[in-house]
Amino acid sequence: MTRDRHGSPSGPGHARLSRRRMLKIVAVAGALPAGVLGLRELSPTPAPVEWFGEVMNAPARLTLWHPDSGVVRRALTRIRVETARLDDIFGLDRPHGELARLNATGRLDAPSKDLVSxxxxxQEIGAISRGxxxxxxxxLWKAYARHFAQPAAAPEGPDPASLDRLRPIIGYEGIEAASRAVVLARAGMxxxxxxIAQGYITDRVTDLLRNEGFDHAMVEMGESRALGTAPDGAPFPVRLLNPFDPNRMNRRVDLSDAALSVSGGYGTRFSETAHHLFDPATGRSxxxxxxVAVMAPRAVLADALSTAIYVGGEAAAPRIxxxxxxxxxWLTRNDGSQGVLTAPPSGA
Structure with missing residues (x-):
């Protein structure tokens, strides 16, 4: 669930199956048996269908319920096409993709509506979270990757002077996004x-399924989103890993027509103290x-908010x-205690 703070999909410290969004275990309608890549029919009736794949270099999984197998096959074909299209927009490892071309030149003419959205x-969440x-x-990701590629690299990451040189090109305010063009204001940005994009893809897939007539589905495209409930009317139980011990469960969150995202610095680590979720204000992890786990109506929002609250900390959460x-x-503090966070009362 659980990117951005996640950086490029390659380089030191990257583990394809241990990104922050995959640091959770989802139990759909009980515990569906695991399977291999592909389409598989399960029981009982109506038979749930599980599909496994990969989106933005992270494992993806769908669990669908529909009485018409033809509808299921058609939906899965459309989902494969749509996720491939979105991968080409947002993937850092796609040289001819929109984001890669924008990063290479600092300008992208005629961007897709998806990228602009x-x-x-x-930018909205950047402003609300104060960066x-x-x-x-x-x-920053590239600087950390270079640093930790060196033998005996300092465990805290690049030296302060190196980070200071990057400060002028870090800042969401330097993005100019419009339907005609996206421009990065400063060279090197x-x-x-x-x-945020994994949440967006999760929502696109969920909306596609709803439009195809599905009433019950669990969509996991880096983030988790429940379409409706399980067929028996119960919410989908999502069990999260303990951030101190990945062999244990931490908490359970029940999802009905909602999305969940988790952010934690234990996903992609460079060292004991350096990880992929950077604080733009300091350049450090x-x-x-x-x-932090965030539940929201849409996955794109849960995705971005979990990162914003993780980086900003508990004190920033009420404002966000x-x-x-x-x-x-929900958050887990560094001392192991847990907290539940909601918006403050209106007028507070």
Missing amino acids: VLELA AFDPTIQP ALSLNG AQRVRD LAAYPTARA
């Missing part, structure tokens, strides 16, 4: 949208909390959630 929300969420941190009162957050 994601950038507009990223805790910032998609322009890709240069580069974006990563892994902290954020350390204020251990992890006040702008999105339908969202709710």
